[in-house]
Amino acid sequence: MPELPEVETIAVGLRRRAVGLRIDEIRLLWPKLLRGAAADLRRLRGKRILDIRRRGKMLLVSCEGDLHLLFHLKMTGQFHWTERAVPTDKHTRLRIAFRGGGPELRFRDVRKFGVLRILATPRPLEAAPLRALGPEPLAVSGPEIARLLARRKGRLKSLLLNQAFLAGIGNIYADEILHAAGLHPLRTSSSLTTSEARRLASSVAKILNAAVEAGGSSIRDYKDADGVDGSFQSRHRVYGRKGEPCLRCGAPVERRVIGGRSSFFCPKCQK
DNA sequence: GCCACTGTTAGCAT
DNA sequence: CATGCTAACAGTGG
Secondary structure (H helix, E strand, O other): OOOHHHHHHHHHHHHHHHOOOEEEEEEEOOHHHEEOOHHHHHOOOOOEEEEEEEEOOEEEEEEOOOEEEEEEOOOOEEEEEEOOOOOOOOOEEEEEEEOOOOOEEEEEEOOOOOEEEEEEOOOHHHOHHHHOOOOOOOOOOHHHHHHHHHOOOOEHHHHHHOOOOOOOOOHHHHHHHHHHHOOOOOOEHHHOOHHHHHHHHHHHHHHHHHHHHOOOOOOOOOOOOOOOOOOHHHHOOOOOOOOOEOOOOOOEOEEEEEOOEEEEEOOOOOO
């Protein structure tokens, strides 16, 4: 479930290790991973990786020649480094080998929801899938978030999950943010007082910063690109804690489906 | 063995 | 603009 903190952790780890490497060969083991022409993949051969960064939940690998690999990890996508000679397992969807030998970078994705696009443009952030994203929650000020909130309506839970509102928040962090803000997931943005909007904005930054610092949350099978678990799962205060006491007021945490997504919240201290 | 559930997003209907 | 449903997929747990 890579959300912003997990993708950020992966991006930092990959950047450290992959920038400067020259791509030798990209092999697509699961053709449907790539949206677009397979011929585009071959254009990457011989290109050097210049930068790797995150935007929302997407990972952008920028190479020479204004060519970019744009990954969305969806539910179960993960990267890892492996010696070329090691056989791939059945969930490996892509392998990228580099000039000069050394380990190759592999993309695994058990549920095959992951998506890869090739962007050929000097300004990838303005290209189709990235253009539609809202601002980065950690790059935008509290008052700005409050202002964005005032322009929207609808339930807070759905709004936080809306990537066009803020980019990168998923189900886990949406629930944790709302709990930290003491706001009920069914509250609407138009019902917020100024101080509630401010509380929500600061909770967005507080939770996401803490999660990035902890290397993300490793529930199920998330690991970063170096195979390391995150630790933020031990600090979840509502997510996955149905029936357990709220860590603020002691009332049992409730689970309810909101907008088709399981939502955990404290019915007593989230108003 | 069956079914519910898992979390993300596109696409479609309302 | 908002919401709700489904499909895409595979594994886990009851």
